[in-house]
Amino acid sequence: MNEFKSVESGRMGRVAYARIAPNEDLVLGIEKLCLAQGFNNAFVRGALGSLIDSGLEARDGSVIEIKGPAVEIVSLAGEVRSDENGTPCASLTGVVADPDGKVYGGPFVLGMNPICVTFEVTLEEWLPDSE
Amino acid sequence: MAPDTVMKGKQPRYLRQPGRFNPVRIKSVASPFGRHIRLLLQPGFSLYDAIVKPLASLNIRDASTTILGGAFENLDYCVAIPDPAKRTVIAYSNPRHAGHAYMVFGNATLGRSIEGKPLVHCHAVVRTEHGEVMGGHVVTESAIVGPKPISVLVTSLEGLELCQALDEETGIPLFQPVEASSHE
Numbered sequence: 001m002n003e004f005k006s007v008e009s010g011r012m013g014r015v016a017y018a019r020i021a022p023n024e025d026l027v028l029g030i031e032k033l034c035l036a037q038g039f040n041n042a043f044v045r046g047a048l049g050s051l052i053d054s055g056l057e058a059r060d061g062s063v064i065e066i067k068g069p070a071v072e073i074v075s076l077a078g079e080v081r082s083d084e085n086g087t088p089c090a091s092l093t094g095v096v097a098d099p100d101g102k103v104y105g106g107p108f109v110l111g112m113n114p115i116c117v118t119f120e121v122t123l124e125e126w127l128p129d130s131e
Numbered sequence: 132m133a134p135d136t137v138m139k140g141k142q143p144r145y146l147r148q149p150g151r152f153n154p155v156r157i158k159s160v161a162s163p164f165g166r167h168i169r170l171l172l173q174p175g176f177s178l179y180d181a182i183v184k185p186l187a188s189l190n191i192r193d194a195s196t197t198i199l200g201g202a203f204e205n206l207d208y209c210v211a212i213p214d215p216a217k218r219t220v221i222a223y224s225n226p227r228h229a230g231h232a233y234m235v236f237g238n239a240t241l242g243r244s245i246e247g248k249p250l251v252h253c254h255a256v257v258r259t260e261h262g263e264v265m266g267g268h269v270v271t272e273s274a275i276v277g278p279k280p281i282s283v284l285v286t287s288l289e290g291l292e293l294c295q296a297l298d299e300e301t302g303i304p305l306f307q308p309v310e311a312s313s314h315e
Contacts, residue, residue: 012164012165013164014161014163015161015162015164015165015286015288015289016159016160016161016162017159017160017161017195017288017291017293017308018157018158018159018160018308019158019159019306019307019308020156020157021152021153021155021156021157021158021300022146022148022152022220022300022301023145023146024156025143029156029157032157033157033159036157036159037159037161045165045195045197045286046195046196046197046238046239046240046286047238048238048240048252048253048254049254050211050221052143052144052145052146053143053144055143063141065141068211068221069146069211069213069220069221070211070212070220070221071211072210072211072254072266072267072268073254074237074238074254074255074256074266074267075236075237075254075255075256075266095236095256095266096266097210097256097265097267098210099210099211099212099213100210101208101210101227101266101267102265102266103256103264103265103266111143112143113143114143114144114145114146116146116211116220116221117211117220117221117301117303117305118298118303118305118306120240120252120306122195122240122286122288124165124286
């Protein structure tokens with residue numbers, strides 16, 4: 001693990017828009033998108049869509065399950081960082097709404113957020129000056 | 132390094148969609164850059180017009196936007212529920228009236244409808260006029276911007292088009308990214 005670095009200078013690069021199809025996982029889908037487009041690092045710039053059910057991580061590491069269908073993604077922020085082998089890892093947090101419109105928030109758990117109808121996402125590539 | 136968040140809960144549930152599916156599950160298009168614009172939504176305009184018209188004047192027809200929050204004179208939203216007619220897996224509910232609502236945060240995608248007209252797809256967290264915080268799909272034509280302009284960060288999508296098309300798998304018209312047509 002590198003020592004903690006609180007500042008990273010860089011610039012924005014390419015912009016990718018994707019539509020991710022039903023039953024794909026939200027987190028893995030964004031990581032696959034980065035691999036497909038060759039983005040090592042990226043920020044989520046816009047995202048909306050629906051999930052079958054949603055799994056958000058609680059403070060104790062357990063999964064808060066929000067039952068659908070559908071659970072709408074109403075806010076999503078996050079980034080993707082690649083490790084030294086070029087494997088992307090997405091950290092995504094957001095707010096979802098259940099079929100009654102009630103909202104829940106937290107980090108999206110890998111493998112627990114299958115897309116229901118569609119997920120639209122815009123990623124902006126982040127190019128650190130050090131690379 | 133071992134992953135730290137793998138399958139802590141139950142297995143996810145999958146749903147069979149009604150139509151034939153495309154084996155390509157992620158359709159993406161990249162452009163070499165995006166233009167960034169700070170847009171102010173004009174009071175009294177619908178959310179639809181307040182996004183579409185100023186961006187059209189900059190020749191932006193496809194964009195991803197972040198609505199940074201603000202008050203609305205009126206706002207209606209839909210939630211996604213199992214389709215009562217069972218033609219699709221889910222359908223939008225009838226609009227719910229949030230009245231003089233405050234949009235806490237929203238994301239809106241600008242593209243083109245099946246008819247080729249501008250289309251804005253917006254999901255947001257809203258505080259209704261009764262003080263409940265709710266989330267859903269905003270009806271952009273009936274959402275009327277309140278007395279103060281609302282800031283929006285726009286990332287234009289250059290060299291690609293977001294075209295609504297009937298999706299065979301889900302049976303629902305959805306945005307699909309395509310390379311920009313050569314005549315533009």
